[in-house]
Amino acid sequence: MLCRIVFEPVNMPASGKTPRRSALGRFWQLGTTSARVAGGLLRQRLQPSQAAMNWQPTADLLRDVLGDMKGPVLKLGQMAAQWESVLPAPVCEALSQLQSQVPALPFAAFQQVLDDAYTGGWRQHFSHIEPEPFAAASLGQVHRAKTREGMAVIIKLQYPGMADICRADLQQLRRLLPLGRLLRAPAPALEQVYQELARAVRAELDYTLELQHLQRFAQHFKAMPGVLVPQPVPALCRPGMLVMQELHGSPLASSGSAPPETRQLLAERLVDWLCAQVFELGLLHVDPHPGNFAWTAAGELIIYDFGAVHTLQAPLLDAYIASYQALQAGDPHRLESAFQQLGARQTASPVPWSFYRELSALLQPQLQQGTAWDFAAAPLHQQLTRIIPEGFAALGSLQPAAETLLVNRALEGHYWNLQRLAVPVRLADRLDTALQG
Numbered sequence: 549m550l551c552r553i554v555f556e557p558v559n560m561p562a563s564g565k566t567p568r569r570s571a572l573g574r575f576w577q578l579g580t581t582s583a584r585v586a587g588g589l590l591r592q593r594l595q596p597s598q599a600a601m602n603w604q605p606t607a608d609l610l611r612d613v614l615g616d617m618k619g620p621v622l623k624l625g626q627m628a629a630q631w632e633s634v635l636p637a638p639v640c641e642a643l644s645q646l647q648s649q650v651p652a653l654p655f656a657a658f659q660q661v662l663d664d665a666y667t668g669g670w671r672q673h674f675s676h677i678e679p680e681p682f683a684a685a686s687l688g689q690v691h692r693a694k695t696r697e698g699m700a701v702i703i704k705l706q707y708p709g710m711a712d713i714c715r716a717d718l719q720q721l722r723r724l725l726p727l728g729r730l731l732r733a734p735a736p737a738l739e740q741v742y743q744e745l746a747r748a749v750r751a752e753l754d755y756t757l758e759l760q761h762l763q764r765f766a767q768h769f770k771a772m773p774g775v776l777v778p779q780p781v782p783a784l785c786r787p788g789m790l791v792m793q794e795l796h797g798s799p800l801a802s803s804g805s806a807p808p809e810t811r812q813l814l815a816e817r818l819v820d821w822l823c824a825q826v827f828e829l830g831l832l833h834v835d836p837h838p839g840n841f842a843w844t845a846a847g848e849l850i851i852y853d854f855g856a857v858h859t860l861q862a863p864l865l866d867a868y869i870a871s872y873q874a875l876q877a878g879d880p881h882r883l884e885s886a887f888q889q890l891g892a893r894q895t896a897s898p899v900p901w902s903f904y905r906e907l908s909a910l911l912q913p914q915l916q917q918g919t920a921w922d923f924a925a926a927p928l929h930q931q932l933t934r935i936i937p938e939g940f941a942a943l944g945s946l947q948p949a950a951e952t953l954l955v956n957r958a959l960e961g962h963y964w965n966l967q968r969l970a971v972p973v974r975l976a977d978r979l980d981t982a983l984q985g
Contacts, residue, residue, distance in 0.1 A: 898945060
């Protein structure tokens with residue numbers, strides 16, 4: 549049966565500028581932006597009459613610059629938007645806009661690429677491609693289209709020159725790695741983190757690999773109630789172009805307008821889907837950006853954009869399970885053993901017992917069977933601020949391993965997605981059931 553996806557319209561900003569590709573050009577753009585931000589904040593501090601900092605100019609500048617630059621720096625900005633309790637409100641709002649309102653490139657920027665990709669030009673394969681994109685992201689944008697046979701599809705198009713852009717941004721990141729020594733991270737660990745990030749960026753650029761992920765997820769979850777994955781159209785896919793059939797849904801960012809019972813279904817299905825992919829496929833979708841998810845009025849969860857999928861090796865998965873069970877038991881000694889399994893402990897340093905006790909005290913009550921973790925009433929990120937001093941004190945002892953980078957990104961991102969859905973979830977019941985299975 550054909551699966552149909554139709555996304556709700558998103559108000560796209562006016563077509564953006566073609567992003568700079570050279571390492572020097574992007575370094576200059578980031579450098580001048582940093583200088584403008586610092587200069588603006590300094591001027592405010594020097595004004596005696598300034599009662600409070602006005603963060604709006606900084607927020608507007610970051611939104612415009614990151615939106616035009618695209619690439620990995622934009623993705624980092626989108627991830628930073630999650631930290632609502634840490635960032636100034638105007639900055640958080642501006643970065644949040646980049647999760648659904650990235651400036652799009654004009655269709656003319658893709659015309660030649662499309663013509664070169666398809667024998668006889670793209671019009672031999674598509675009767676129509678809407679020139680206005682309905683979504684844009686850090687590495688590409690999405691257009692609705694119809695095939696010559698009348699099938700409604702969407703086309704994910706990678707921005708021209710994105711490989712050069714990612715290469716340039718990774719060069720800048722490598723230059724910044726020594727700053728990690730300020731957090732007492734050893735040089736070999738920093739290099740491993742860089743290599744893991746570079747591998748992840750290269751994987752997201754590989755649309756052939758994403759097609760394979762999409763096919764595997766679509767096949768595996770086609771029978772899972774309430775979870776929808778779009779079916780790809782392999783015959784029309786090309787390097788830098790991914791074509792799939794349409795499904796109908798609204799962006800997850802708009803789920804606050806859904807009735808509580810719909811949000812309840814979405815939250816439970818999100819947790820069950822995460823467990824199923826980990827324990828059944830040994831894979832993890834590691835881009836929890838809310839723009840990669842949609843919902844229906846019936847409480848169905850739609851997942852797309854499978855460019856970031858991580859293979860979970862058994863030892864790493866076992867270490868995460870051990871960490872969960874140690875927190876569930878509230879046992880600092882088991883937590884020390886689990887963190888060693890994760891490679892997160894510098895064993896030559898003192899054991900951070902105080903931090904373990906604080907962390908266990910926060911999480912143990914939420915991880916008991918029969919307990920509903922209320923993601924609206926119990927904002928963990930606010931409670932965690934009180935143990936930040938303990939965390940910083942433990943930096944010499946705790947250094948997350950590179951292998952955990954993407955998994956932690958997924959866990960953190962889905963915490964925020966559950967916060968967005970704002971309903972109680974019996975998390976431990978669902979996790980323990982999946983573990984027993």
